[in-house]
Amino acid sequence: MSYIPALRYESLTRFYDPVLRATLKEDRFKRLLVEQAALQPKHRVLDVGCGTATLAILVKQACPEADVTGLDGDAKVLDLARAKIDSAGLDIALAQxxxxxxxxxxxxxxxxVSSLMFHHLTTEEKRRTFTRVRELLRPGGEVHIADWGKAQGPAMRVAFLAIQLLDGFETTTDNVRGLLPTYMTEAGFRGVEETHRETTVFGTLSLYRGVAP
Ligand SMILES: C[S@@+](CC[C@H](N)C(=O)[O-])C[C@H]1O[C@@H](n2cnc3c(N)ncnc32)[C@H](O)[C@@H]1O
Structure with missing residues (x-):
């Protein structure tokens, strides 16, 4: 099994939540993503690359009747996710x-839904993952993604070098070139759009949506 852990090195995974809280307006953009997903009771929701389950927890809190599952490649991060979910008293399934x-x-x-995972994937993995995500959605189902997007100007391009040095250039370059919507469309999604973008200390963060045919 091959994946890049939350902070690149497994030994750093336990610091992921504090680092994210200190550096990004995590709560704000994840809440925007949840709002964008227009959840309804009984919706079956998957958080791909759920990490410590911050987004999955927001989904469940926004729509307690939804059936929420988090998926991640990393068993250690799933242990952290399980502890957070249990201490919030929520019913969220986790899968590795x-x-x-x-x-x-x-x-x-x-x-x-997915947040900050796609920049951990190579181009080929991004394409295969978007195809798998489309297959897993019912017709008319929707994907909602928050991840690093096309740099809005030279300052944002330079800021993103910090992420590229941490996570690697091979997986992050597609993001900063703004290619996620292209790969979504190529995987068969309709109505693909960038719905929001914001400036962060690490570059431009974008939200995207697409509809499964
Ligand atoms: C930067 S963290 C983001 C975690 C969480 N979604 C968030 O927004 O806080 C990226 C996560 O994606 C997971 N990941 C990376 N590549 C993956 C893959 N190919 N399949 C499943 N999970 C993957 C990592 O283990 C890590 O937990």
Whole structure:
């Protein structure tokens, strides 16, 4: 199984939540993503690359009747996620697996969300994962993604070098070139759009959506 852990090195995973809280307006953009997903009771929702489950928890809190599952390749980060979910007293399922091989039958979900995972994937992995995500959505189901987007100007391009040095250039360059929507469309999503972008200390962060045919 091959994946890049939350902060590149497994030994740093336990620091992921404090680092994110200190450097990004995490709560704000994740809440925007949840709002954008327009969740309804009984929706089946998958958080791909859920990490410590911050987004999955926001999803469940926004729509307690939704059936929420988090998937991540990293067993250690899933232990942290389980502890957070249990201390919040929520019912969220967790599964270990690679996003491109997500172990669910086709059409299992109404919404698939993902935050800060796609920049951990090579171009080929991004393409395979978008295809898998489309297969896992029911017709008319939606994907909602928050990740690093096309740099809005030279300052944002330079700021993003910090992420590239941490996570590697191979997986992050597609993001800063603004290619995620292209790969989504190529995987068969309709109505692909960038719905929001914001300036951060690490560059431009974008939200995207797409609809499964
Ligand atoms: C930067 S963290 C983001 C975690 C969380 N979504 C958030 O927004 O805080 C990226 C996560 O994606 C997971 N990941 C990376 N590549 C993956 C893959 N191919 N399949 C499943 N999970 C993956 C990592 O283990 C890590 O937990």
């Amino acid at each position: 697996g690679l996003a491109s091989e997500a172990p669910f039958p086709p059409g299992s979900f109404d919404r698939i």
